[in-house]
Structure formats: C-alpha cells, structure tokens
Amino acid sequence: MREYTFNCEVVTPLYMFGSETQKPELRSQSFNGLFRYWFRIGGGSIEDEKRIFGFGGNNAKKGLVQIVVKQPSNINFFQYTQMDETELNKGLYYLCNFLDRSGRKNAFQPGQQFELIFRFSPLATEDDIKKFFCSVWLAINLGNFGARARRGFGSIKVNSIEGNDNIGDFLQFNPCAPLKDWFARNLDKIRKILFVKGRENIPCVFDENFEIYLFKKNDFNSNFEDWKLYLSDIKQIEPTLKNESHTINEDFSNYTNLLGAMGCILKEFRYLYPDYKKLLSLIDSQQMSKSINIKMERIVFGLPINFLFKSNPNITYTIENDSGRRASPLWLKILKANREFEGLFILMKSSFLPEGQEIRITSKKKNEKNKIPIGKCEIPNNSEIWRIIANFFESLMNHNLVEKIKLKE
Secondary structure, three states, X not given: OEEEEEEEEEOOOEOOEOOOOXXXXXXXXXXXXXXXXXXXXXXXXXXXXXXXXXXXXXXXEEOOEEEEEEOOOOOOEEEOOOOOOOHHHXXXXXXXXXXXXXXXXXXXOOOOEEEEEEEEOOOOOHHHHHHHHXXXXXXXXXXXOOOXXXXXXXXXXXXXXXXXXXXXXXXXXXXXXXXXXXXXHHHHHHHHHOOOOOOOOOOOOOOOOEEEEEEOOOOHHHHHHHHHHHHHHHHOOOOOOOOOOOOOOOOOOOHHHHHHHHHHXXXXXXXXXXXXXXXXXXXXXXXXXXXXXXXXXXXXXXXXXXXXXXXXXXXXXXXEEOOOOEOOOEEEEEEEEOOEEEEEEEEEOOOOOOOOOXXXXXXXXXXXXXXXXXXXXXXXXXXXXXXXXXXXXXXXXXXXXEEEEOOOO
C-alpha cells in the first residue's frame, strides 16, 4: 500500500466542525468532499472520479484512497473578536460576520500544523495517484476548506510531503515567486494529466468560465480611494467616506490586512448597488405584495441576502431562491508563499439558477420562525449576471488593484 503524508499549515482561520459547532474538528470526510469537488472542476472524467473516489447506490464501490487527518492534541483554538473600527478590520468583519452571528467563533488558528495522510489501494495505478494529487493541488492552492471558504477562510498550505516514493514531485505544492509563472506551470501539468472535458453547469479551470485575479499590494491606499470615487461617479451616489480621511495601513505582511483589504473591495462594490433603497422604498410606500417583482443587483454575488432597516429593526427581510441559497461565484483566496502573503479573486461561472426556480423576498419578525412571502425578484439572465461581475473586475484592473493571471493554452 502506497502512503503519503502531507505536512500542512493553516493560513487563515479554519472553521471546520463535526456535530459540536463550538468544537473545531478536522474531518476527513470534509477534505475528501472538497478534493472530489475540485476533481470535477479540473475536468476529470466521470469514470475516473468513480474509480478513484468511489460511489454509492445499489452497486456501491469503495474508492482507491483512504484519507486520514492527524491533528495534534495540543491545539490552541483561534477565537474571533471584533477588532478596532479601522477600515481593514471592517473589511475583514464584513467577510466573517456570518460566523459571528451564528455563534461559531472558535477555529483552527493560522500557523496550526496538521497532517493529511493518503493511503492508496494496491489497485491504484500511478496515473490514478497523479490524478488524485491534481485535485488535491487545486483544492489547496485555489480553494479553501470549512465555513466561509468562499470568503477567504480555511486556507491551508503544504509545507512538505513524505511518502514511499516521489510521485507527488510532478507538482509544486508550495507557492513560489513569480506567482503567475508558478500557477501557469502547475496548471499546465494538471491539464495534461487530469483534464478530459468540462461538465455541464460546473465551472472548469481550463475554459473561459474560470478566471484568476492577483491582488496588487503596491499603492493600494491611493488606488482604492480612486476606485471608490470612480464607483460613486458611475452610480451617481455620494462616496461612502465623503469628507473623511481614512488612510489604510498598507502592511500586507499578515493575512488579516490582506483579507481585510479584499473585503473592503467587495463591500464597497456591493454597497454602491442601490438594493437597500429599492427595498426600503417599497416597504415605506406599503406596496409590498406577493406579486411585486423588483430588480436586485447584488444577488449576482450569492444568496441569501439579509436586509435590516433602522426604521424597523425587529424585522429581517431576506432574498433567497427555492433552495434557500445560491453559492457565490466569487472566491477569495489567501496564499502563503514562503513568508509572503498573496491574495486572489477567483471567478467560477456556471448557470446562476436551475430552470424554473424563483427568487423571493420574505420577512421574518424577531423571535419568530415562520417567514412571510412579500414579493419576488427579477432573475437576470446569465449574460447580465456576468456583465456585472466583468465590470467589477475591469474596474479593479483599470485602477491597478488586481491583475489577471493568464493560463497557458
């Protein structure tokens, strides 16, 4: 039996739990599920997926790899506490406030070491092992793990690999500069080994539905201020920080400032869409009814969205689809390359909603369980959705806040 141990490190707080939501737990099932997810995004075939990961049903078959997570016994859990009201801390809190509201404050803290052990069946070929490691590379270097993974939390890195042989050496798991070349080099190898074709309604790393943008750390403060003025101008809305001077600390030697800056960007862009005003005007005019159909632009960044108004703080208004949520197509990722931190915005396009689904507006009074339907939202077509997000990235590139990483063909 071939066995490989990945010595890993937590880069951003990792919120992963079992049955106890206050006791973080590294779960092999969670890691396996993410590896399988990224196998699909990497364009792995259905046949390979079933053979490597296994499948259920009447003819269920076990996969070729067993995953064991070994976490040390002496764990000091990270506990989030709301920090000073600086601009970057507001951006960080914007990304993780759901965790605060849901009471999940404990997490594996950055710097925590743990092991991922992969044991392969004797039936696994060298090609099977390489394909599996391709999915592991994608999950670790493009994705995150646990709660709020799409918002930059749960990033990990591989510090070293131990095993029966050097089969994993075809990929560089540890990021190195220049980052653009490192991505292009490794993704080109993954394409040759794993990629067969993209699947319907699933984004694929190797087609036009997958985009990677590198956060530019130089001159962030001035570029960010210029970008905010640009946004307020095109939306004809007053800048959010009018007549105030907010100098942002450009020290990006830690994940908190970097992730906070990325949170500021996302918060600022979403704030300037007038969804609050549209909903508030309907509530104030008492025109809400089940037949009302309004256009809400921020839904392109994921559902549900909750709205609270000072005029009636005891009612929460929620925008949601039939299944309750639509995961955001935008991922935030923090990489640790040696001692440097780098930030990525990753866009993964797919059909926004299954055909026939609706987006509804509901209200719920405080301390009550039942939601009351009060209206519906227009569902934008796919071209409109991706145009809004394309405008987001185009504006960031024009103001030197990000640059696009171009992958090899």
